Amino acid sequence: MAVRLDHLEIFALIARHGGFRAAAAERGVSSSVMSQTMGALEQALGIRLLNRTTRSVAVTEAGQRLLGRLRPALEEIRLALAELDQLREQPSGTLRINAPGPAVDHILCPLAFAFMAAHPQVHVEIVSDAAIVDIVAQGFDAGVRFGQQLEQDMVAVPLGPPLRYVIVAAPDYLAKRGRPDSPAALIGHDCIRRRYPGGTLASWRFEKAGEAVEMLPSGRLTLSSAHQELQAALAGQGIAHVFEDYARPALAEGRLVELLADWSPRLPSWHLYYPNRRHSSAAMRAFLEFVRRSAR
Numbered sequence: 001m002a003v004r005l006d007h008l009e010i011f012a013l014i015a016r017h018g019g020f021r022a023a024a025a026e027r028g029v030s031s032s033v034m035s036q037t038m039g040a041l042e043q044a045l046g047i048r049l050l051n052r053t054t055r056s057v058a059v060t061e062a063g064q065r066l067l068g069r070l071r072p073a074l075e076e077i078r079l080a081l082a083e084l085d086q087l088r089e090q091p092s093g094t095l096r097i098n099a100p101g102p103a104v105d106h107i108l109c110p111l112a113f114a115f116m117a118a119h120p121q122v123h124v125e126i127v128s129d130a131a132i133v134d135i136v137a138q139g140f141d142a143g144v145r146f147g148q149q150l151e152q153d154m155v156a157v158p159l160g161p162p163l164r165y166v167i168v169a170a171p172d173y174l175a176k177r178g179r180p181d182s183p184a185a186l187i188g189h190d191c192i193r194r195r196y197p198g199g200t201l202a203s204w205r206f207e208k209a210g211e212a213v214e215m216l217p218s219g220r221l222t223l224s225s226a227h228q229e230l231q232a233a234l235a236g237q238g239i240a241h242v243f244e245d246y247a248r249p250a251l252a253e254g255r256l257v258e259l260l261a262d263w264s265p266r267l268p269s270w271h272l273y274y275p276n277r278r279h280s281s282a283a284m285r286a287f288l289e290f291v292r293r294s295a296r
Contacts, residue, residue, distance in 0.1 A: 005077075007041040010034060011049060011063070012070055019057045091286040092121035098135055099144035102226060103270045104128045106245040107159045108144060115290045122283045130196060135275070141284050142274040146267065156271040157291055163267040165205075167259040168247045169239045180239075180259060183213045190238030191217030192229045204241045207265035217241070 010027065017023040020031040027034070042049055049063035059067065099108050104126055112124045127140070135143040144159065173190075180186050183206045194202040201222070206213040219238050223229050226242045233240035233247075234255055240247075250256040272291055274284070 003041065003044045007037055008070055009074060010037045011041055012067060012074055014038065014050065014057065015059050015063065015067055091119045091283045093281060093283050094123040094125060095283050095287055096125045096140045097142050098127050098129050098133055098138065098140045100130050101128045102243045102245065103144040107270055111291060111294060115287055119286055142272055144270050144272055146270065153276055154273040155276050156273040157288065158295060159270040159272050162269050164244045164264055165241055166244045166247050166264055167239060167241055168233055168251065168256040169259060170234055170236045170255065171257055173236045173238065174257060183215060183260065183263060186217065186239065191219040192232045192238045192240045193217050193219050193222040194229060195222050195224055205265065206260065206263040208263045
């Protein structure tokens with residue numbers, strides 16, 4: 001027969017009070033229930049823990065040995081539960097979020113910095129990952145993805161406005177190679193390609209007046225991040241295809257020129273998503289409220 005933790009708690013309570021009646025009153029049950037519980041515990045252990053008479057209850061030698069180990073263990077459990085109560089009521093602990101690099105750079109990091117300033121007891125860990133992962137299996141509290149990539153059993157909160165890719169190049173490159181006026185005109189140009197961690201090359205998508213075009217760019221330079229592509233474009237190495245957020249400062253300063261602006265489709269906004277659970281930590285609840293306030 002398995003030994004139940006609540007039975008051990010009742011044994012410690014009876015030993016502390018020196019009898020069934022006071023222990024039963026604290027527990028909110030009858031003395032007979034306490035007696036039955038002790039009987040079940042002693043039967044499961046195969047040894048007597050209490051000597052009972054009509055007037056008193058005394059702990060046996062075996063019971064004293066058990067109490068010597070049991071009391072510190074029960075105190076550790078009590079402290080652990082108290083810490084859980086604190087996590088539930090006060091924002092503290094660690095918040096782990098999985099998100100693609102662009103969302104981390106332009107949305108999540110600014111939000112996290114401001115949130116941490118408001119909640120100094122919360123630690124935030126952000127893992128930048130372009131792959132779609134199971135956030136529950138990987139131990140994340142939340143993730144960030146495009147709206148249409150979300151699982152149906154997840155709750156989603158929009159992060160920011162719709163997104164847009166831009167085609168950009170440096171003025172020096174365009175002065176030498178000419179300015180393409182359509183997606184087809186990109187053929188023959190040095191397009192800066194991106195290879196995803198899984199090995200596939202990123203395609204470029206265009207849309208205008210109901211016409212959609214998707215192409216695999218050609219070029220001599222292949223990189224693995226938007227930061228690298230932007231650096232290459234600024235250095236005049238070719239034409240880059242990046243999120244507008246990355247290119248906006250350089251476009252404003254005239255260091256890059258946007259191409260084919262009327263061919264750039266709008267994309268869904270980023271969404272913060274998390275499991276549909278009733279009991280989440282106070283840190284997660286506070287972060288969600290912070291995100292919603294920021295969106296408003």
